[in-house]
Amino acid sequence: MAIQSTETQESLREMLQEFYGRQIQKTADLETNACCDVDTMAKHARVVSMVPAAATEKYLGCGSPIPDDLPTLKGLTALDLGSGSGVDAMILRFYLGPNGHMIGLDMTGEQLELARRSGVEFMQKLNYDPGSLEFVEGFMETADGIPDESVDLIISNCVVNLSPRKDLVFETMHRVLKPGGEVFFSDIVADRRTDLMDDEILVAECLGMAPYVHDARDMLQDAGFTDPRFFSRRRLAPNQRVLDRGDLTNFDSVIWRAFKLPDMDRRCEDYGQIAVYKGNMAGSPATFTLDEGHVFEAGRPMSVCRNTARMLMETRLRAYFEVTGATKHFGLFADCGTESAAALDSENSGACC
Ligand SMILES: C[S@@+](CC[C@H](N)C(=O)[O-])C[C@H]1O[C@@H](n2cnc3c(N)ncnc32)[C@H](O)[C@@H]1O
Structure with missing residues (x-):
């Protein structure tokens, strides 16, 4: 810049x-x-x-x-x-x-x-x-x-x-x-x-x-x-x-x-972690959206990278998730939020007003 x-x-x-x-x-x-x-x-x-x-x-x-x-x-x-x-x-x-x-x-x-x-x-x-x-x-x-x-x-x-x-x-x-x-x-x-x-x-x-x-x-x-x-x-x-x-x-x-x-990891790293959204956030009984790459369905186990797991467990979101795993490293985690942030390929969606 x-x-x-x-x-x-x-x-x-x-x-x-x-x-x-x-x-x-x-x-x-x-x-x-x-x-x-x-x-x-x-x-x-x-x-x-x-x-x-x-x-x-x-x-x-x-x-x-x-x-x-x-x-x-x-x-x-x-x-x-x-x-x-x-x-x-x-x-x-x-x-x-x-x-x-x-x-x-x-x-x-x-x-x-x-x-x-x-x-x-x-x-x-x-x-x-x-x-x-x-x-x-x-x-x-x-x-x-x-x-x-x-x-x-x-x-x-x-x-x-x-x-x-x-x-x-x-x-x-x-x-x-x-x-x-x-x-x-x-x-x-x-x-x-x-x-x-x-x-x-x-x-x-x-x-x-x-x-x-x-x-x-x-x-x-x-x-x-x-x-x-x-x-x-x-x-x-x-x-x-x-x-x-x-x-x-x-x-x-x-x-x-x-x-x-x-x-935080510089890339999404796989520690075999699984996150489950408990569905206990008032107003969001079915899903919780962390970011455009992570929409959690209540009760459904979802593989997450260590960074995502930390965003869920070390912030104000911790009361709404259960995260298990984190015993050892299994290499890079594919298709994490970091990857989506690297692209800028949205479709045109028309004027904003
Ligand atoms: C596009 S307006 C957005 C205002 C408001 N966020 C909104 O959504 O209505 C930009 C505002 O940012 C303020 N602003 C611009 N540069 C700034 C700076 N360096 N530090 C603090 N305020 C700034 C301007 O005074 C103006 O009020």
């Missing part, structure tokens, strides 16, 4: 602050279709109905960064990097329950103001401690003020692509997460290294600096997330502004899932 001068990074930040703070007042003001996902709104309609309209009208996400395993979220401390108008932070705050704590972080004053105002109204409806939903000013590359190993879950929605120093963003995620904690974030990735940075609209609307998928994966691994997985992937419709430049880059809206677990 090319690292830009501090001056270039500073002017990029100013451009983005102007764009998100003043230029864009609502989702419909966007020119492209990358940051306009409707999944979250539909999936969490009941909670969204409590979120003030001023915030939902300025929702600029590209996926739903709320993990499906809702019952496991109770009491967690969570952080939303680039929280914008605060919609995802408010939705997640609801699922964290009365004892949870939610922090939204953003660098744009107007976004923070809107999120804070909306958050006060939202928390009155929830009747939770108002101090347990905070919106703080900061840069996701450093997240100053967020202590080391203080957060259980990090989410983010269509923001990481905007950073010229994604390596630092991933290092910061790793720093602030507790051991066993997770990043679950939605973002745009490209099937090649692009040359679109001179187009401010493409940059601000999340395509121009979208990372080449393999670079993103390498950076996550270098930061300590040894085995990042895709929870989901959706191909964006071809973008006319990009095509007009004679550029055939494909963009996907993806959800990354990565756990902070020390000494």
